Amino acid sequence: MPPRPGAEVSELFPSVQQEIVNLCASPEVRSAFTWFRAQEPQFAQWQLELARIAAPPFGEGARGAWLAEKFQQLGLEPVQTDEVGNVFGTHAGYGHGYVTVSAHLDTVFPAGTPLNVRQQGSRLYGPGVSDNGAGVTAILAIAAVLQATGLRHALPLLFIGNVGEEGEGDLRGMRHIFSAPCWKDSIHYSLVLDGAGSDTIVAEALGSRRFEVIVRGPGGHSWSDFGSPNPIVVLARAIHAFVQTPVPASPKTSFNVGVIRGGTSVNSIPESASMRVDIRSTSMAEMERLERSLRHALDQAVEQESQATGARASSQRRPFGVSCELVAIGNRPAGELHPNAHIMQVIRAVDAQLANAAQVQRASTDANIPLSLGLEAIAIGGGGAGGGAHTLQEWFDCSGRELGLKRILLTLLGLSGRAR
Numbered sequence: 001m002p003p004r005p006g007a008e009v010s011e012l013f014p015s016v017q018q019e020i021v022n023l024c025a026s027p028e029v030r031s032a033f034t035w036f037r038a039q040e041p042q043f044a045q046w047q048l049e050l051a052r053i054a055a056p057p058f059g060e061g062a063r064g065a066w067l068a069e070k071f072q073q074l075g076l077e078p079v080q081t082d083e084v085g086n087v088f089g090t091h092a093g094y095g096h097g098y099v100t101v102s103a104h105l106d107t108v109f110p111a112g113t114p115l116n117v118r119q120q121g122s123r124l125y126g127p128g129v130s131d132n133g134a135g136v137t138a139i140l141a142i143a144a145v146l147q148a149t150g151l152r153h154a155l156p157l158l159f160i161g162n163v164g165e166e167g168e169g170d171l172r173g174m175r176h177i178f179s180a181p182c183w184k185d186s187i188h189y190s191l192v193l194d195g196a197g198s199d200t201i202v203a204e205a206l207g208s209r210r211f212e213v214i215v216r217g218p219g220g221h222s223w224s225d226f227g228s229p230n231p232i233v234v235l236a237r238a239i240h241a242f243v244q245t246p247v248p249a250s251p252k253t254s255f256n257v258g259v260i261r262g263g264t265s266v267n268s269i270p271e272s273a274s275m276r277v278d279i280r281s282t283s284m285a286e287m288e289r290l291e292r293s294l295r296h297a298l299d300q301a302v303e304q305e306s307q308a309t310g311a312r313a314s315s316q317r318r319p320f321g322v323s324c325e326l327v328a329i330g331n332r333p334a335g336e337l338h339p340n341a342h343i344m345q346v347i348r349a350v351d352a353q354l355a356n357a358a359q360v361q362r363a364s365t366d367a368n369i370p371l372s373l374g375l376e377a378i379a380i381g382g383g384g385a386g387g388g389a390h391t392l393q394e395w396f397d398c399s400g401r402e403l404g405l406k407r408i409l410l411t412l413l414g415l416s417g418r419a420r
């Protein structure tokens with residue numbers, strides 16, 4: 001996706017850039033970079049191991065237990081798992097507040113999906129191997145390099161393997177973390193690692209609201225009960241009105257009617273009909289406006305069908321009522337990072353230092369939750385390259401992972417600050 005005009009920062013703060021230059025020149029950081037190169041076989045091994053542990057939505061427990069064990073082996077202290085299954089490990093620092101680096105543990109694949117995970121040369125294959133095998137492996141690589149090199153930093157680093165990013169998980173892991181005041185008030189910066197790559201910065205949270213709309217009526221025979229309200233007609237009336245709602249080009253906003261169901265036979269008036277509606281925007285206000293428009297279109301449609309029913313029904317027949325229910329099936333908050341936010345300055349200085357070209361994007365990630373709360377957060381990739389996300393043919397190429405890891409390490413050290 002092209003960067004949003006205005007999202008580009010024209011100038012970098014020289015002090016931030018100098019800090020990154022200094023970091024890169026330090027012997028500890030140089031030895032960390034060398035260490036990354038030597039350890040690639042270990043990283044690939046971890047990635048294969050974790051991808052072999054199924055982690056369907058609401059079933060991340062086994063993968064979480066594996067991660068907690070790794071956190072312990074890598075010297076994070078304390079290592080904790082919360083009541084929803086998020087795994088935390090701390091690398092101590094000197095200041096108050098945390099810089100978090102997180103990766104979601106869950107995959108889109110339902111329980112029982114065959115996990116044919118394998119390696120061919122520099123390529124790893126298997127469901128979830130990149131999304132989010134790449135992100136989880138990257139947080140392990142960062143914890144490992146801190147242990148191996150003794151690198152120190154100011155603010156403590158909080159490593160998180162979180163649950164519930166994909167689909168019906170609806171960001172439940174992150175939502176849980178940021179609903180706890182102890183975390184919400186102490187996390188200063190959130191770096192989310194999602195999937196492969198080093199060439200993107202997600203700084204805008206694409207929000208979404210999803211609804212299942214169910215319309216119910218008395219049903220009946222198409223001939224003898226003619227005149228009864230028809231739920232399919234109610235949906236048709238509502239869709240016709242709703243899709244005429246104007247949407248702005250900026251902030252980009254969209255809607256979709258993705259599924260429609262109802263009825264049993266051509267000569268029956270249906271007893272029910274349903275549809276699924278998706279609303280997306282980077283603006284909470286736009287999503288709320290579209291939701292109101294959908295509710296209004298439904299109310300009007302019920303009203304119109306009730307009136308039409310009264311006109312169609314014979315004087316002896318009393319029309320039965322028709323009802324409409326709107327059930328929320330997804331809700332991801334929207335938000336954007338200020339272009340001059342400190343986290344943006346740091347990642348851009350890091351990219352400049354590493355001669356890495358990255359684009360600012362909008363997407364729906366775990367960063368939606370802190371961004372919607374006005375906190376500083378971005379989502380980036382775990383390095384390497386990947387493809388076929390959310391398919392059984394998913395792959396990850398380890399070549400170039402090193403660049404991604406350097407980028408993550410420098411960003412975390414830049415955000416945390418130097419240990420004094």
Ligand SMILES: [Zn+2]
Nearest residue numbers: 131132194195
């Ligand atoms: Zn992901």
